[in-house]
Amino acid sequence: MKYMPLMFLLCFASAINAQQKTPLGNVVISSEKGETRIYEENSQLRMNVSPKDVRKYKTAGLVRYSDFGAKADGKTDDINAIAATHAFANAHGLRVKADDNATYYISGKERTAVIRTDTDFGKAAFIIDDTEVQNRHAAVFTVSSALKPFNLQAVTSLKRNQEKIDASLPGPCLITVTNANVKQYIRFGLNQNNGSSQTDIFVVDKNGKVDMNAPIIWDFDQITEITALPIDENPLKITGGRFTTIANKAESKYTYYNRNIAIRRSNVIVDGLEHRITGEGDHGAPYGGFINIGDCSYVTVKNTVLTGHKTYSTIGAAGKPVTMGTYDLSVNRALNVSFVNCTQTNDINDNTYWGILGSNFCKNLLYDHCTLSRFDAHQGVANATIRNSTLGHMGINAIGSGMLLVENSTIRGRSIVNLRSDYGSTWQGELVIRNCVFVPANGKPGNVSLISGSYSGQHDFGYTCYMPQKITIENLRIEDSQHPENYQGPAIFTNFNPEMKDDSYQEKFPYVKTREVVLRNVTTASGKAVRVSDNTFMFKDVRIEGIK
Structure with missing residues (x-):
């Protein structure tokens, strides 16, 4: 033959x-x-x-x-x-x-190296030249599985928190499901759009039993596509490597470059990698993440050094100037992704560089012992943990559901948690802040809010928007000694809706407010007491324990 x-x-x-x-x-x-x-x-x-x-x-x-x-x-x-x-x-x-001792030069040629076995980049240097790229969408490396996805046509609907699907599978599988007839995450603001098709991703065993640590989060009355991808049993390890990207010099517009390591296989460990950037000028196209994780589960990136990208501006969908998000880390439609002992080469408080992580449609994201400029969940995360870490100028930005836990960490953003207003400032679940230090705006003078966001009630995001049902804040030190003369003390909530002054204000799409806030051992450098909000009317029905 x-x-x-x-x-x-x-x-x-x-x-x-x-x-x-x-x-x-x-x-x-x-x-x-x-x-x-x-x-x-x-x-x-x-x-x-x-x-x-x-x-x-x-x-x-x-x-x-x-x-x-x-x-x-x-x-x-x-x-x-x-x-x-x-x-x-x-x-x-x-x-x-x-x-x-090698230095490997990688041109802009359209050629992707497919990794399916353990790879040790060691102390070798890799120069990735993006000055002349044939296909900006083509990854330099793709970590993939030899296992093939297949359709599950027999599954025609799903319910939130459903514990089992009617399917017999060859082993544990990653399930991705879409209903193209329902639009969610209908973005508001300068980068407005018409939303994304309803989607979910979860893990099941060979009998179709759902891993309830990452549950189904939406009701699917109809399914237009559902796919199962078998999960590799053995971990694939990628170690070492000193990568340098020579940045593109393209026009500053939303033409993302994905010249990266794309991880599309479950059960992967990246350990000891370094990525730096050179050649950034006064303009350039944004990047979609040098480590780009998607359509997979159980991925750990540890002992890794990354670099924030320079921020450039363009004209957004609303016809006005916007700064473009550009990332060294990107996670999309992925579960159980951990970043452990990761740092970045540039100052985490330098706002000329964009925040280092962007994510969409994820579950169970973790920062542990990281010093990075930002944690960000755009189109939703179910369960996120930040612990033993320091977050820089862009802080923690999230919408989603489940448990958002911040502990043993220092936050240097404008708030401890910013609930993204462009996606409805929604968190359907619980927020816990424990044993933390908050340095508002990295110590710059200003008024202080612990939880920020904005919600007018006039825009349809494609889902009901929630504030965290319960917020627990314990053992928090607020370093607010630098503050304006008329400073009244830190507010739990920023003014989410300045127009909502009394009962005459009508929300077309009502916001489900927080029910309970528990404060324990919250201290301030200013000596000022913690208060509820500038908008006392909006939060008048919130039950607060531990405030004077």
């Missing part, structure tokens, strides 16, 4: 001979007599690995980029050698290791 299916190749690897070829990750692999080489043919990357070299690499249990022609001189484009190395490693289940 001239062409052999990949599964057959893997099961009977010893039978490789000169006539067997297989495409993998857009790389065509052959094993013919002669030299080992990689080459392009009509833009298709091809590689021939001699039978002798196949045996050598399999005996070693790993391959290196230099095995397939990487020059590693910091000037010669090594992306073909890198992509080929991973394709061969994927076909034979081999580890990939970079050479520690």
